[in-house]
Every structure is written in C-alpha cells, then in structure tokens.
Amino acid sequence: MKIKTIWQGKEYPHNWEFYAECDEGEKIQISVKNGDAVKIAPNPKELVLQGMASCTSVDVISTLQKMRQPLEELIVECDAEQTTVHPKVFEKCNINYYVNGKELNVEKVANAVFLSFTKYCGVSAMLEKSGCHMTPKLFVNNKEIDIFDPENKISDKLKHWIKDVANNCSNGVALVTGASRGIGNALVKQLSQEDFAVIPTARSKVLYENTNIFDSLYLDVTKPNSISYLSxxxxxxxxxxxxxxxxxxxFSLDSGADSLDVNYTEIHKIYEANVFGLIEANNKFMQLMSSCSTIAFVSSLMGHDSYDTYSYAAYRMSKRSVIQFAKNVALQFQNQNKKICILSLHPGSVKTDMNPSGKISVENSAKNISYLLSNKMLETRMKNNGGFWNFDLTKEVWECLK
Ligand SMILES: NC(=O)c1ccc[n+]([C@@H]2O[C@H](COP(=O)([O-])OP(=O)(O)OC[C@H]3O[C@@H](n4cnc5c(N)ncnc54)[C@H](OP(=O)(O)O)[C@@H]3O)[C@@H](O)[C@H]2O)c1
Structure with missing residues (x-):
C-alpha cells in the first residue's frame, strides 16, 4: 500500500494544508488547524478515525449483505480521547454503530458488528494494539443493543444456571481462560467433576455437554474491550x-528464537497474550472474586530460575513475568489482609497443540492441576502464597519451588 502527501508552499494560515494521493482514486485534502484559518478538511488523526469507521463499516455492510439483511443506512461515529503528552496518541475511543433498516434481525446485526470488531477490522485492531481502549456500542433503529448478547439470551440463561446449578456446587464458581483446547479444555471438564460450576472462556465457541459447565463465553485476552465486556x-x-x-x-511463533535472535514482533505477540492480557484480565476479574478464593496462573518451568538456558527467549521471559506477577499479587493481598490464595504453576510436559511431544495427557494434567487447586491443598498453598508450583513428572508430585 502506497500513499503520498503533497505540500505546495501555501502561505500562513494555509501552510498546514496538504493533498494526499493513493494508487487509485481522487486526491483528498488534509488540513491541520492553524491560527484563525477555517479548517478545510480532516486533520491526520481525524483521518485515522474516519479510516477506522469506514473499515469497520465495510465489514458490517458486507456481512449483512451476505446475510440478506435489508440494511438502509449505517452511520459509525467515533469519539476518541488522546493522551496529554507528546506524541499524543488515542487512549480511549467510543465507537457507536447506528444501523437502520425495516425488519433488520438484531441478532444478525449484532453478529456482523461483533465479527468486525473482534476479527476483521484491521484499523481498529491496530489502534487497540497501540493501547487504545475501544468501546463499541450498537443502536439498531435507534434502540441500543448489546453486541455480545443482543437478545439477553446469555444473561437470562446465566441467571437460571446460577440459581439451579452453581448455587448447588460445593466449590462455587470457577472461570478458566483459554478453554477451547489443550489443558484449559480438559481442566474445565475436570473441575466440573470436582463439584465446581465452571464458566469456560475462549475465543471460539466450545460445546460441553455437562450441566455444571456453562456455555463458553467469548474472551480474547489480547483485546481489552473483550475483557472489560466480560467482567x-x-x-x-x-x-x-x-x-x-x-x-x-x-508459544513462540518462531519457536527456536534464541535470546539474541528474538525480534520485536515475536516478543510483542507473546507478551500480549501471556503477560499483558493475563494481567489486564486478572485485574478486571479481581472485582468478582469471593473473599476466600484462589487465582492460579499457568506459567511454565521454562520461566523459572532452575531452567537456565537462552532458547525460546520470548516465551521463557513471558512465563517468568507470570511467576513474578503472581508473587506480587500475593504480597499485595497480604498487605491488605485479604485471604485470596495465589499461585503460579508448571503443569509438567503435557501433550497438546503447543507441545506435541508432551509426556502426559491433558486429562492427567487436568487431574493434577485440580488436585493442587483442591481444598486438600489449601493450607499448603496458603503457606506458600504467591509461590510457583512445579509438577514433577518423575515423582508425580507438586513441589513449590523457591
Ligand atoms: N503443554 C505443555 O507442556 C505446557 C507446559 C508448560 C506450560 N504450559 C502452559 O499451559 C497453558 C495451556 O497450554 P496448552 O499446552 O494447553 O496449549 P494449547 O493447546 O495451544 O492451548 C492454548 C489455549 O490458549 C488459548 N489462547 C491463546 N491465545 C489466546 C487469546 N489471545 N485469548 C484467549 N485464549 C487464547 C487458545 O485458544 P485458541 O484455540 O483460540 O487459540 C487455547 O485454548 C499455556 O499457558 C501454556 O503456556 C503448557
């Protein structure tokens, strides 16, 4: 993609006016307000927001057209706040979608907006990656609709599940992130057998046929708006x-990247999910914790001191941060006299997509983890609050490492 901006020596106050060209299509004007001059065109940052609004609009229109929805009008309005110090970047942005048309199916409209926002819109994804917190809102024929739960079906189902199922589970409610496959998926099933009512969260829908398990709820830990929405x-x-x-x-995209070969893109991708997303999710979900509860952070021995090597640098460093974060959280709780039990853990070498040569099955790993998280281990976990637990495969025991 190539563009060009042209400045042609205009005098003050028009000396911040430009033409912009791209490979195909008309020239457009860009103008930054200068003195008392009337601004004749969008400024560069307004252009970014207009770009985002039209990018997401294309997704919504094409999805609704594929769904044969009678769309008559779509207006996307963005309202962004910038940081106060230079370089001033977008910090928060509300995106309101006004979708109009007789006989639109609200569920389909919400789904089209959801797909654009979580999957397709490259401009909003870029802004999110730069740290801008996006809040989408949808209005269909002027009525506000929840994008994630357009007809309140999930909310209603959850209320019944809490009353009929969760309130009867002796261990209360557990929430697991990354439940679509691997260890997370097996752990959801295992915890449900240990009399937990479990809320699995995942980026894609997962089906469980067990009443103790609620429908999987959407959570992409790299998307702050999905974390805020869920909490x-x-x-x-x-x-x-x-x-x-x-x-x-x-795990590492470039799986072998040693410390001196690891690149910015790789570190960023891994930290986004393993560290930033985990911290953001934890700190938002904290408000939902009961007074006596447990938070487990799945880390890896690869991030611990005892595993001294330089390969898989980005993953290793990210999992080290998780161990440190768990310790810090436990110390803060101790200072606040809160009885929340915190631990980080290494599940052992488990055969999953991430580790195809793993030594134990996900089912066995889930049993081991649920034992560590059980009430039988509560006292030991509390004594080592904030500690890092390693599942020793040779002895088949959990050990808390210093
Ligand atoms: N397997 C091992 O031997 C081993 C050893 C030590 C530690 N661990 C740790 O154990 C945990 C589970 O690993 P696994 O072996 O079960 O790996 P896996 O089979 O690759 O599963 C990873 C899970 O994380 C989810 N995930 C990835 N990015 C996400 C995002 N942005 N938002 C929400 N979910 C996301 C995946 O969801 P999608 O399906 O949407 O991608 C998937 O459900 C990881 O934290 C891993 O580092 C594993």
Whole structure:
C-alpha cells in the first residue's frame, strides 16, 4: 500500500494544508488547524478515525449483505480521547454503530458488528494494539443493543444456571481462560467433576455437554474491550468467582528464537497474550472474586530460575513475568489482609497443540492441576502464597519451588 502527501508552499494560515494521493482514486485534502484559518478538511488523526469507521463499516455492510439483511443506512461515529503528552496518541475511543433498516434481525446485526470488531477490522485492531481502549456500542433503529448478547439470551440463561446449578456446587464458581483446547479444555471438564460450576472462556465457541459447565463465553485476552465486556457482564449478573485459572497462552511463533535472535514482533505477540492480557484480565476479574478464593496462573518451568538456558527467549521471559506477577499479587493481598490464595504453576510436559511431544495427557494434567487447586491443598498453598508450583513428572508430585 502506497500513499503520498503533497505540500505546495501555501502561505500562513494555509501552510498546514496538504493533498494526499493513493494508487487509485481522487486526491483528498488534509488540513491541520492553524491560527484563525477555517479548517478545510480532516486533520491526520481525524483521518485515522474516519479510516477506522469506514473499515469497520465495510465489514458490517458486507456481512449483512451476505446475510440478506435489508440494511438502509449505517452511520459509525467515533469519539476518541488522546493522551496529554507528546506524541499524543488515542487512549480511549467510543465507537457507536447506528444501523437502520425495516425488519433488520438484531441478532444478525449484532453478529456482523461483533465479527468486525473482534476479527476483521484491521484499523481498529491496530489502534487497540497501540493501547487504545475501544468501546463499541450498537443502536439498531435507534434502540441500543448489546453486541455480545443482543437478545439477553446469555444473561437470562446465566441467571437460571446460577440459581439451579452453581448455587448447588460445593466449590462455587470457577472461570478458566483459554478453554477451547489443550489443558484449559480438559481442566474445565475436570473441575466440573470436582463439584465446581465452571464458566469456560475462549475465543471460539466450545460445546460441553455437562450441566455444571456453562456455555463458553467469548474472551480474547489480547483485546481489552473483550475483557472489560466480560467482567461487566459477569458483574451485571452478580457472579462471584471462587476460582480463576489464567490458562490462555501462546508459544513462540518462531519457536527456536534464541535470546539474541528474538525480534520485536515475536516478543510483542507473546507478551500480549501471556503477560499483558493475563494481567489486564486478572485485574478486571479481581472485582468478582469471593473473599476466600484462589487465582492460579499457568506459567511454565521454562520461566523459572532452575531452567537456565537462552532458547525460546520470548516465551521463557513471558512465563517468568507470570511467576513474578503472581508473587506480587500475593504480597499485595497480604498487605491488605485479604485471604485470596495465589499461585503460579508448571503443569509438567503435557501433550497438546503447543507441545506435541508432551509426556502426559491433558486429562492427567487436568487431574493434577485440580488436585493442587483442591481444598486438600489449601493450607499448603496458603503457606506458600504467591509461590510457583512445579509438577514433577518423575515423582508425580507438586513441589513449590523457591
Ligand atoms: N503443554 C505443555 O507442556 C505446557 C507446559 C508448560 C506450560 N504450559 C502452559 O499451559 C497453558 C495451556 O497450554 P496448552 O499446552 O494447553 O496449549 P494449547 O493447546 O495451544 O492451548 C492454548 C489455549 O490458549 C488459548 N489462547 C491463546 N491465545 C489466546 C487469546 N489471545 N485469548 C484467549 N485464549 C487464547 C487458545 O485458544 P485458541 O484455540 O483460540 O487459540 C487455547 O485454548 C499455556 O499457558 C501454556 O503456556 C503448557
């Protein structure tokens, strides 16, 4: 993609006016307000927001057309706040979608906006990656609709599940991130057998046929708006969590990258999911924890001192940060006299997509983890609050490492 901006020596106050060209299509004007001059065109940052609004609009229109929805009008309005110091970047942005048309199916409209926002819109993804917190809102024929739960079906189902199922589970409610496959998926099933009511979260829908397990709820830990949405949704439905397992994680893209070869893109991708996303999710979900509860952070021995090598640098460093974060959280709770139990853990070498040569099955790993998280181990976990637990495969025991 190539563009060009042209400045042609205009005098003050028009000396911040430009033409912009691209490979195909008309020239457009760009103008930065200067003195008392009337601004004749969008300024560069307005152009970014207009770009985002039209990028997401294309997704919504094409999805609705594929769904044969009678769309008559779509207006996307963005309202962004910038940081106060240079370089001033977008910090927060509300995006309002006004979708109009007789006989539109609100569920389909919400789905089209959801798909654009979570999957397709490259401009909003770029802004999110730069740290801008996006809040989308949808209005269909002037009525506000929840993008993630357009007809309140999930909310209603959750209320019944809490009353009929969760309130009867002796261990309370557990939430697991990264439940689509691997260890997370097996752990959801295992915890449900240990009399937890489990809320699995994942980027894609997962089906579980077990009444103790609620429908999987959408959570992409690299998307702050998805974290905020989920925590607000759970809060709105008065959910109190007794256990959170932060399991979602990614391994090195360039799996062999040693410390001196690791590049910015790789570190960023891995930290986004394994560290930034985990911290953001934890700190938002914290408000939902019951007074006596447990938070487990799935880390890896690869991030611990005892595993001294320089390969898989980005992953190793990210998992080291998780161990440190768990310790810090436990210390802060201790200072606040809170009885929340915190631990980080290495599940052993487990055969999953991430580790195809793993030594034990996900089912066995899930049994081991749920034992560590059980009430039998509560006292030992509390004594080592904030500690890093390693599952020793040769002895088949958990050990808390210094
Ligand atoms: N397997 C091992 O031997 C081993 C050893 C030590 C530590 N661990 C740790 O154990 C955890 C689970 O690993 P695994 O072996 O089960 O790996 P896996 O089979 O690759 O599963 C990873 C899970 O994380 C989810 N995930 C990735 N990025 C996400 C995001 N941005 N938002 C939400 N979910 C996301 C994946 O969801 P999608 O399906 O949407 O991608 C998937 O459900 C990881 O934290 C890993 O580092 C594993």
């Amino acid at each position: 607000n949704f759970l809060k709105k439905n008065s959910i109190e969590l007794n256990l959170i397992v932060h399991n979602a994680g990614v």
